[in-house]
Amino acid sequence: MSAPSLVPRPVSPLAVLFALALLYVIWGSTYLAIRFALEGGYPPLLLAGIRFVLAGGLMYAVLRWRGVPAPTRPQWRNCAAMGALLLGLGNGLVCIAEQSVSSGLAAVAVASAPLWIGLFSAVRGQYPRGLEWLGLAIGFAGVLWLNAGSSLTASPVGLVALLIAPAAWAFGSVWSRGRDLPSPFMTAAAQMLCGGVGMLAVGALLGERFAALPSLQATLSLAYLTTFGSIVGFTAYIWLLHHVRPTLAGSYAYVNPAVAVLLGAWLAAERFGPNDIGAMAVILAGVVAISLARARRPAPAAKPG
Secondary structure (H helix, E strand, O other), X not given: OOOOOOOOOOOOHHHHHHHHXXXXXXXXXXXXXXXXXXXXXXOHHHHHHHHHXXXXXXXHHHHHHOOOOOOOHHHHHHXXXXXXXXXXXXXXXXXXXXXXXXXXXXXXXXXXXXXXXXXXXXXXXXXXXXXXXXXXHHHHHHHHHHHHHOHHHHOHHHHHHHHHHHHHHHHHHHHOOOOOOOOHHHHHHHHHHHHHHHHHXXXXXXXXXXXXXXXXXXXXXXXXXXXXXXXXXXXXXXXXXXXXXXXXXXXXXXXXXXXXXXXXXXXXXXXXXHHHHHHHHHHHHHHHXXXXXXXXXXXXXXXXX
């Protein structure tokens, strides 16, 4: 989901640490939860569609009950486009990939999203500077390594899906800048609803069906993805954007892969070779370099009038 530009407000350091811990652990654990749900009987696109329809519908109902205005027709169109790019292609392809790729490796591939954001921003005329160029070069070298020398090559479908997913997420994030959108929470609810409905429709058209009743573990994983992965995680992210620098709020991009790899190895006995770990380290080094460069970039001067 795209990050709105918000002004940080003073807040307790303990509250910031708690929100960051929530974001790191919850979003880092969603990859393993997706794997458990898939293994327990949920088809990939139906899993993602049910998750986001439930989460988006609940958020939308609560926001409307609290008096938040509903999106206008143009805002619904923009939210639908974001839902298709960020959730439909971004999250939906991750679910498809995790049918044959480990959850930790999927998280490593998705960590390249900030690199794609830098590339698409350059296409729009927002050119990287200095250290950002270096970060992009390092990060994309890691992406090439991941796609050529890691265990990902054993799954062609997973490889293609995990190459497109972060690129689609990044394109949607860049495309959404400056668009007519409702408030941040209503934008999240609307794009989850639109993306979820779209994935349910595509999944049905592709013939996805429940072969049997999903297991209890799979259903609990879906519940976790809906409540914690979508609602609690995004609430913590928006709260952080209100109270800390965007660079710190976005630090989940290089913490989540490490959390996902550790949880996958601990709870699902996932194994990673030297090429997997090496590619992850190079990708994360590139993302960190880009984040540092953006943190040092001076804010644009206000225009007269």
